[in-house]
Amino acid sequence: MPELPEVETVRLGLNKFLPGLKVKSVSFDWPKGFPNSKRLVDTKLIGSSILKVDRRGKVIIIPLSSGYSLLIHLKMTGQLVFTKDHDRFGAGHPNDSLVSKLPDRSTRVTFVFNNDARLYFNDQRKFGWVKLEASNGLYENNAFLKKLGPEPLEKDYTYEQFRNALSSRKKSTIKAVILDQTVLAGVGNIYADEGLFAARIHPAEKVENISQIKLRRLFKALIEIMSLSISLGGSSDRNYVDAEGKRGSYLKFAKVFRREGQDCPECGGKISKIRVAGRGTHVCNRCQKLKTSIDKK
DNA sequence: CACTTGACCTGTCCGC
DNA sequence: TGCGGACAGGTCAAGT
Structure with missing residues (x-):
């Protein structure tokens, strides 16, 4: 996957578009890659708003107004691509885009927002994952996050x-x-x-x-x-x-x-x-x- | 224990 | 052109 610089680039991009958007619906076809129960998705994801987009190591972390956060690991072939409306690709930059049409056959999860913008999680090899976990104590509770070493680009890393x-x-x-x-980490x-x-x-x-x-x-x-x-x-x-x-x-x-x-x-x-x-x-x-x-x- | 190897998946490329 | 095998940016479980 995407290593720290790629994940950080994705984070910077998502942070321009996602904060404030409300999740209207979500569809996914790969239970291993999005293992949370439908009930948790319905109550903690649908209807909640995106607060911001963070990163820890190679993981994207998206805190929601519900008190839960989306965690996303792209592993080897993951992509997170935002579209302003579902007919236009690449947030208005179709000429620079590598992919021409979404969803495509690697699309595993589609998030639809209230303004009809979308976020596609694509992953050809299906190694990546999306999880919904409580924001409170997330960094200490999540099995993956809590093991991570220091962030190399933080000022206080010596x-x-x-x-x-x-x-x-x-x-x-x-x-x-x-x-x-x-x-x-990263x-x-x-x-x-x-x-x-x-x-x-x-x-x-x-x-x-x-x-x-x-x-x-x-x-x-x-x-x-x-x-x-x-x-x-x-x-x-x-x-x-x-x-x-x-x-x-x-x-x-x-x-x-x-x-x-x-x-x-x-x-x-x-x-x-x-x-x-x-x-x-x-x-x-x-x-x-x-x-x-x-x-x- | 600390370290190495296979498994997880799909797609592509290379050699026969 | 077709087909088998190796390989691909990551991580974990199981092996030594």
Whole structure:
């Protein structure tokens, strides 16, 4: 999915349109993806108004006037697209839109508002979910939210927090650790690879083999790269779009992600694609030297 | 325990 | 063109 910068871009877009709208009806065809009972939906969602749109890690959180909140996780292929009226797509930007018509066959949930605006939750692979939970104590009660590590783009997030979270994971590969949402919330495969390249750390390096200088560089790089990506509307590798159905342009500036076979922009060597922490991983072996002894694969 | 691997799904791309 | 297999931005349960 959408990682922190993509989810934040969706949040910013939804926040322009949704607050104040009242939910008139909702339809969904994928019970696993929207597991709440019809009764809860009828009493806590239908007829309530949207207060605002928040984000925690990769989760969109929409508090409602009913005292309940919608939680939405886009996972790998989720989209949240708003339309001002159901005949026009992309909130008035049809020419920039990646999708031409909604709902489409990946639409799992459709929210209809009193003014006939709509919010479509699309999810090709059906990994994503929408849940309705009580707003009071949500961040401490929700099983997913309560485990999340700090928000990396908050002003008060420090290198010391980052280093301390890593200190109990010395035997793990650095990529596995920064992908762990309990260490810090929001990094996914794209920004892990880009951040590690910027810090000149090999993704398969064991944490214990990495110098403080490099870890500090990684901490800084992750924050800078994700901030830059938000300013560019995120990354559209496959089907990510923002709340208006538009693609993001960060990948044009990516140095290694999806660039296997191309020349490294720093040293001119070849970028290769390997597997680390079970994920496709992009690396320049000349810029990102591995100290950890290679156990044969 | 800490870490790794498969499962959850659908769609697309690549090689034969 | 058709078909099988690998793979895709995330997370969890089950395995070692």
